[in-house]
Amino acid sequence: MDIYNMYFYLKQEINNSILEAVKLAFEKKELKENIIPSIEIEEPKIALHGDFSTNIAMVMAKTQKMPPKKISEIIIKNICDKEKKFTKIEVAGAGFINFFINLSFWYPTLKKIHDYDIKFGSSNLGKGKKVLVEFVSANPTGPIHIGHGRGAAVGDTIARILSFSGYNVQKEYYINDSGKQINTLGYSTLLRYRELFGHSIDFPQDCYPADYIKDIALEIKNEKGDSLLYGDEKENIKYCASFSAKKILDAIRNDLNLFGIEYDNWYSEQSLYDTNKVQTTISYFRDKNIIYEKEGALWFKTSQFGDEKDRVVVRQNNEPTYFASDIAYHKDKFDRKFDKIINVWGADHHGYVDRLAASIEAAGHNKEDFRVVLINMVNLLRGGIPVAMGKRTGEFVTLRDVMDEVGTDAARFIFLTRHYESPLDFDLEIATKKNNDNPVFYVQYVHARISSILKKASEANIVWDENRVALLNTEEDVKIIKLLARFPEVVRIAAECMEPHRITFYLMELASSFHNYYNKHKVLSEDLTLSNTRLYLMITIKKVIRNGLSLLGVSAPEKM
RNA sequence: GCGCCUGUAGCUCAGCUGGAUAGAGCAACGGACUUCUAAUCCGUAGGUCGCACGUUCGAGUCGUGCCAGGCGCGCCA
Known part of the structure; x- marks a missing residue:
């Protein structure tokens, strides 16, 4: 299905291994019935529990009339692992089977990231639909x-x-350019237009009072002079309506372009x-x-x-x-x-x-x-205090205002930090902060920091090397490599659920792992071989961060 | 009154199809810059997952009933 998705692949592989093991155990009469429930391959929250686990034994306990732990042991005994995918398979807890994946299955991810580059994480899940x-x-x-x-x-x-x-x-x-409201828009504009000629107007409540209508009225005056004071009012309203709608739509299009x-x-x-x-x-x-x-x-x-x-x-x-x-x-x-x-x-x-x-x-x-x-709705705040908004008065905060104040990157990213069904507090003060309060900087900073390392490496003529990935064996190395390998799976789930915030959270997690790594390990050091290899890792992190940010429509700066 | 959404640490929120000891960030407290960007990191503390039943090996997750907040129930758009 996917171009490259190690997590998805391993889940399938483990699933197959288990099915075969159960079949084998049944043939050997170690298990009573050849009933295989729909099993689940999970990713344990705690690293201690391995890379993957399954609950099959608990689910089978009833039909097998056997304690889960015993079923697990039978299954493990019958698992055939020709490729040496697993370094350990264990029974734990109530009867979970935990799988520990050989590091040699994680390292190739780094090369895939390099090769697929801007395509890493993509897939043909949608089959062109x-x-x-x-x-x-x-x-x-x-x-x-x-x-x-x-x-x-x-x-x-x-x-x-x-x-x-x-x-x-x-x-x-x-574009809702038909119907009553568009007529109301035209009428509102015409009233403002008349006002420009000194007519006293009675501005109805259901008309649009905001200042931009006055601006448009002025434009019409400049173009048409006083001609709209005369003639058929319906025609004049119609003209004002289409003129205004076009102007406003141009502004909307412009704002959205600015928003990426x-x-x-x-x-x-x-x-x-x-x-x-x-x-x-x-x-x-x-x-x-x-x-x-x-x-x-x-x-x-x-x-x-x-x-x-x-x-x-x-x-x-x-x-x-x-x-x-x-x-x-x-x-x-x-x-x-x-x-x-x-x-x-x-x-x-x-x-x-x-x-x-x-x-x-x-x-x-x-x-x-x-x-x-x-x-769900957005609550606009400034320093924790709600910013007053009311459509009636025409005083609402526009997207343009927000972009001007906090920038498009921060705005887009913050909009995507919640599940869309949750109400969102958008604090203008936090959005411009340059620290951990503001997640967009936290993630972009990873890209900038790595760029900086690459620059420094290039100046010192240190190049990356892909041939000694086994040197990337510290706890932090392994953690980050697995996290990189997870990216395609995160994208897959985000696509299936149509939940962009999963990308956002993933990026924050990857950023956190990177910053941790950065503070603990020096990429460029006396050890040239290690430096070459770590440089290789840094490049892959940079690419994944960039790909993720690009999905969110957020830039990945070289320096900050 | 009916329907939908939300309720998880002091605050803001994650938690994919039910899984093991419920996780982040902020705020609080204590640490780390002669070092590749300290816009960073490490540590400590912090919980009746709104409440109550139920389903089952197992529930933050599923079901029912309450409670609280938001939104919607036009021959408006």
């Missing part, structure tokens, strides 16, 4: 704020991880109407009796597909709801031949998931191929 990741998709009615930033970081990183894992990934932004995000598609909601896809979709479901008429409105039978009740798609006044275009949009995603659809949403939209999933199932698609990742 087409995946669409839609994220942010904020309404073009104002700049994106810090909450969108978290969704952006998570969505983009999921896309990167899946792409690295052999999926064919496209990133998409859905490039989309493959920007998909317009209005285009679904312009190309009749909404109408076609409605007729499609009407023909199938999934959309029906009641009380003058059109309803979708979402309740038949797991939603709590049916939902309106076309109102009594003939206006389609937001849901109508969303059904068409998601049908279109599958029509575009995507195998997997991933939506990254704010957790406040979770109530909407069931009905959309229902529409997807109704269209004949597998619910499993549709996944909504719900991102």
Whole structure:
């Protein structure tokens, strides 16, 4: 499956060894029944318990009517280890079998890291399946704020991880450029525009009050003079709406670019109407009796597909709801031949998931191929004190503000330090700190420190050597090599679960091991052979740190 | 009222499909720079995994019921 994943490989190998041992024991009548439960190969938390362990004996105890420890002993006796993979296999605790892997199976990882370089950790797990990741998709009615930033970081990183894992990934932004709010945007702008001509205006509560609307109004004034004071108001609102939306969307695109995000598609909601896809979709479901008429409105039978009740798609006044275009949009995603659809949403939209999933199932698609990742809220703090935010007043902290203050690396990294379902405290003060409080510096510092060693080595004409890896035999060496070997497995699990924070935590652990190593062992020393070999190790650490940071969209600096 | 999420050390959080003695960082205390970057490291201390039952060889993890906090329950988007 994977290009190179020693952990995954060894788990499979151990699994096979055990199955064969059980079979053998059964043939020798040492075990009663040839019933093999689904066994698990685990990685013990404590190094004392070996590299891998299995619980098979505990699971088999009942059917075998034998104490687990005895079963373990029988299995161990029958394990055949031609390749000398194991230095020790032992029974421990309640009946666990612990496997200790020969170091000679870990060392080749270093060469693989060198050879695969920027590809190390990648795999063909996804087998080229087409995946669409839609994220942010904020309404073009104002700049994106810090909450969108978290969704952006998570969505983009999921896309990167899946792409690295052999999926064919496209990133998409859905533009809500249709409907009531966009009209409200236009009206808000027109009011501000009139204000510029000294008209006294009565600014309604549901309009957007923020200053950027005034700026846009001024731009319109500069371009169109006073012409929008006259003529058909509806037309004028429409003009203002599309002008404003375009301006705001440009700003959003710009902010996201600064944040390290490039989309493959920007998909317009209005285009679904312009190309009749909404109408076609409605007729499609009407023909199938999934959309029906009641009380003058059109309803979708979402309740038949797991939603709590049916939902309106076309109102009594003939206006389609937001849901109508969303059904068409998601049908279109599958029509575009995507195998997997991933939506990254704010957790406040979770109530909407069931009905959309229902529409997807109704269209004949597998619910499993549709996944909504719900991102929890961000609490913005400064020195532990909440920063006041309120959409009503228009005073919310934008992503741009945060990037300007803490930088994109820190922002992206911090957004990825929590499971996305957990609320996140984002402290601006900590994000700019340059110590252990701030994990991004802690990890980047590894890259900088190693770069510095390499520079020094190069100046002293010390080169790396890959032929004496057995010299890397201290406790710290072994720990770090195993950790490096784990990287592909971490990526695999992160891809399977779509959980970017696993990469983040892995990097912090690797960084910690490195800093520990650095303080304990001198890389460049009197012992030239050892220096050459340790240099080799340093290069591999540097590459893995870089690959990991790159998955997060965070830079790996040569010096800090 | 119903649904979803969260609850783990003083604080902020990890803990993949149930596994052995529940882990980090910060804060506290005590140490380490004539040394490849001290933006670092080492050590000490710190726990009723919200509560209670249940499932089983075994539960932070699964189930049920409570408690607390957040969010959502429109012919809004």
